[in-house]
Amino acid sequence: MLKSFRTTLAPIACLVFSAISATAMAETITIATVDNGDMVRMQRLTEHFTKDNPDVTVEWVTLDENTLRQRATTDIATGGGQFDVVTIGTYEASIWAQRDWLLPLDDLPGGYDIGDLLEPVRSGLSHDGVLYGAPFYGESSFTMYRTDLFDTAGLEMPDEPTWEFIKQAANTLTDRDNGISGICLRGKPGWGENMALLTSIANSYGASWFDMDWQPQLDSEAWNNALTTYSDLLTQNGPVDASLMGYQENLALFQQGQCAMWVDATAAGQFVINEDSMVADSVGFAMAPDNGLGKRANWLWAWALAIPQNTEHKETAKKFVAWATSKEYLALVAETDGWASVPPGTRKSLYDNPEYQKVPFAAMTLASIEAADPSKPTVDDVPYTGVQFVDLPEFTGIGTAVGRQIANVLEDSATVEDALKNSQWVTEKQMTRVEMLNRD
């Protein structure tokens, strides 16, 4: 009787103990993220993670980009501990890592293949060689062009075009009577709009924002050459009201067949060949142009998951980040949503996959990302990282102010020289003003 009682009681005790243990071990992690399609999908697929980790509950706080920056910054700076994982871009990664706000991610668990990450993306999310953000999406920029127009004009787009070729092709292909611009480029002022492109162009012309002593270099000859190329292309071969054209506007123009060439984000690749595009069947892809100085005009951007230093759930947060940015996650997305929906630009293995290689712009996207080097973005050495931006907190304001000067050139209200002189002045002033505030 006693033995039978013991036999019955033992499993019950085990169950109770397990339940208690499970309750005691249960953890909730809170993730702050942006409201884009990739992240919405990740939320939906999180059930796969929680199924494998029943002791973990994942809560999502989805915000627009500006609010996310503000909330995450406040939480981390004040040690609030509200978020265990935050979504950051390459711009924040370096600044926050410098401030010691983020946990190093070189030891992510679960067989996380850190060596599989594309080197430029990894570099863009690292500080002093240590990874602080695990990428779930990466992009560069490349040249999209109309193969039909090129064929008609008897032109052949090289895989690695030069700016000289682009100028000639734009001159040849511009047909304003038929509403075709030889080239579409971002002209709308803003650090993430015209300045992202122009900074990339400037890099290819051997220009840089600052020299090694943090002295602004916008009045240099290299910047003059870069801006002259950019403004000539747009004023002579660009769309009407070029200074109002940002990413979305140019995408619409290209989809409507009004751009012969467009140098912009690799992320646009899927949209110029989808059903919304009137020219989907005649789009080719090439690298961003260069000027023979060893740097192409292609930028690099990535969205990543990072872990604040002050989280109380370090290990669980790492476990989630490892899962959400793993090879297995990419395979899961392919399985549930198809290859076209897989977040691009993070892992070599994705581009080795024969299925993904069938995506028309996949190879050129990989080549473009690999051609970007955020740790050495310019021909000469510079003290900053970031290809199309400078990893300074004040850069967004400076970039937008300079962007306005560049737009003035397109609107014929300023010369190249005046615009660069003003840009130099505003950069010097702002650097002097905020330099003291941001000393660490």
Place this chain on the structure above:
Amino acid sequence: MVDTSTDPGRSVADMDDELLPVPGHRLHGPKHFLGLYGAEHVAATEFVIGAAFVAMGAGIKDILLGLLIGNTLAALSFWLITAPIAVKTRLSLYTYIEYNLGDMTSRIYNGANVLIFAAISAAMITVSATAVRVLFDIPPQIYPYPSNLAFAAIAASASVIAVLVAYYGFNVVAEFATICTPWLMVMFTAGGMVLIPALNETLTGYTTLSSFSEFVNLAGATVFTGVNANGEPGIGLIEVIGFAWAANTFAHFGLVDMAMLRYARKSIYGLCTATGMMFGHYVAWISAALMGAATASMMKLSIAVVSPGDVAYYALGATGFVIVIIAGWTTANPNLYRAGLAAQAVFPKVPRQKVTLAVGAVVVVGSCFPFIYRQILPILAYAGLVLVPIGGIVFAEQHIFPKLGLKSNWHRLKGLKDNKPALITWAICLVFGFGLNATGLLYFVYLFLPTWVVAIVSYTVLAKAAGAGASYPEAEQREQDFDRRVKEHHAKLAATENHEYVKDTSALTRGIRSIWIVIGLVIPAILAWRVLFNSPDLYAYYVNREMFYSVTIWCTAIYFVFAWWDLQRGKALQKADQASAASMQATPAT
């Protein structure tokens, strides 16, 4: 009115002025109080409190309406509670307590004041140090404790200097503070105006605002978002009203401002406090919050950790250093002085130098901790809770006792050393107030209200039981004699003191005044206006802002030189006039 029981033969003329009621000829009209309160409530604390509302997650509509209501309640409290008692007694609260509430109450009260004023001083010195830290290449202090030895050293050094200045040069700093008010008002407003376009650009991509509703939308989206630092719903209308009302509880319900309002000819001048409330605690708080949010956005930091020095520098350029240091020091100076005086009252047998140094040492240590200045709003609210029972006790004596047939000055008449009902009442109130706080039934900023009521009821009951209703004919006669002697003394003073303010209408003074008004105030205001309303894009904004920064620092220098000159000329004129009046009286009539 004054206790003569301990020294009936003492000559009134030998007594310290502070111990006597204010004579009638030294009373002031409303203009004096409008300026005085404007000055008193535009200080370095405003930088911190503005940011505190943001960190606490107040919403824009709650701020606009709540601060209006709360500050109106504060002004009404000064008018209806503080001013009538101040005008009736013509004494400072400290003197009143010493005479009417006994030695022990006075000593404890002064002890509490030491802590409160030392904390405020420390906070203000830390605020000044945050401006200096950028000059010495010290990183921002984002933690509650000092995270950099050099910052602690600077804060401590600034404290030591401030303590020495307060000890040796109090009058100079206090005098200097009087000319700061108009400049501080312009600069606080200008700072907010100058940073609004930058803030707007981060939210909308545009630097221009076309209507007030756009401003409300901007402030609601970027500054007063309704969400606190932890991402939770922030404080609402009731809490905002409470904070605005309670920020000066110790001054109005707590009656500390009897010291100022005892000089008012009429109690309605209590409404003049509205200049301080509506500008310093409305415009300046909102402006400081806008400045803080814009600076935080630029620095990619949280507003909860951005220091006032950074905010002021980013908003006002080099003038920002000046404003933070001046606003910090001119606030720290009187509070250090008050703390020192209070400490001397607590330890009357310890040499003054030792007491001052001990208080100074506390301030030096406190100033190294950014925590204190960041928590200034709760500190002020809790300080009010500690001091408000005394206000309730005095209110009971002055307003309730006469109606119940009790003697307002029963304790003096009875000749007791300690006023035990007052001490017990205070203890009851502290237990009640902090007990109520522990229950969480009432938001802590409102605790002063029931606590004040408890003080009135409790003291009335206890004092009546202790003999407040009894008759003390001998002592009352002695009081009347003393009052008569005071009146005679005041009459003599009135005859010898020239109490007519002589207006300086000379061309030179008018010229000096025009210079500091136009160059020191109007030009910076116009430039700030230009930044706000004439910056169509970010580049134009930077150009206008640089112009504002570059010109304003020179305007500031000119302002202080000429305003100081104006002040000194005015003083010299009054002095000469008094000397002339004295010689006229000394010369026998022929």
